[in-house]
Amino acid sequence: xxxxxxxxxxxxxxxxxxxxxxxxxxxxxxxxxxxxxxxxxxxxxxxxxxxxxxxxxxxxxxxxxxxxxxxxxxxxxxxxxxxxxxxxxxxxxxxxxxxxxxxxxxxxxxxxxxxxxxxxxxxxxxxxxxxxxxxxxxxxxxxxxxxxxxxxxxxxxxxxxxxxxxxxxxxxxxxxxxxxxxxxx
Numbered sequence: 001x002x003x004x005x006x007x008x009x010x011x012x013x014x015x016x017x018x019x020x021x022x023x024x025x026x027x028x029x030x031x032x033x034x035x036x037x038x039x040x041x042x043x044x045x046x047x048x049x050x051x052x053x054x055x056x057x058x059x060x061x062x063x064x065x066x067x068x069x070x071x072x073x074x075x076x077x078x079x080x081x082x083x084x085x086x087x088x089x090x091x092x093x094x095x096x097x098x099x100x101x102x103x104x105x106x107x108x109x110x111x112x113x114x115x116x117x118x119x120x121x122x123x124x125x126x127x128x129x130x131x132x133x134x135x136x137x138x139x140x141x142x143x144x145x146x147x148x149x150x151x152x153x154x155x156x157x158x159x160x161x162x163x164x165x166x167x168x169x170x171x172x173x174x175x176x177x178x179x180x181x182x183x184x185x
Contacts, residue, residue: 058085124177
């Protein structure tokens with residue numbers, strides 16, 4: 001489960017198995033001060049994760065570990081997406097919390113437990129995630145997609161080579177957009 005808030009809104013994301021297909025999907029609802037609403041089918045059917053179904057190689061098998069963050073009025077959702085061919089970290093954007101989600105990043109990973117974490121300040125959105133269980137990677141929203149801020153932030157050893165397998169990852173961001181990262185190995 002992941003929760004994010006901005007003035008007048010709270011969003012919650014979770015995963016749920018579709019009993020018809022057996023596929024675990026990411027779903028979300030947003031509270032507008034009066035009621036919990038789904039955004040364009042985000043809490044039913046294939047939910048948020050249905051947005052990437054045609055983008056994955058192979059057959060989608062499940063989705064896990066959602067993370068939410070607001071940047072201004074836009075709601076971003078990151079999660080692990082798995083198919084029988086590969087694993088990915090996916091990021092979708094709901095512009096002004098309306099309409100269908102737009103996939104803004106789909107990063108293939110070697111780690112099936114990449115633990116994506118979205119963190120946002122007033123003007124900066126960053127995603128921290130794992131690859132190879134001992135490499136911590138970072139991408140930053142540039143207005144159209146999630147990109148490396150500095151070459152190598154999301155490739156090679158990334159922003160940190162921990163030396164051990166990471167069991168748990170946490171991230172936060174300060175008002176100026178600088179991320180802080182902690183992990184348990």
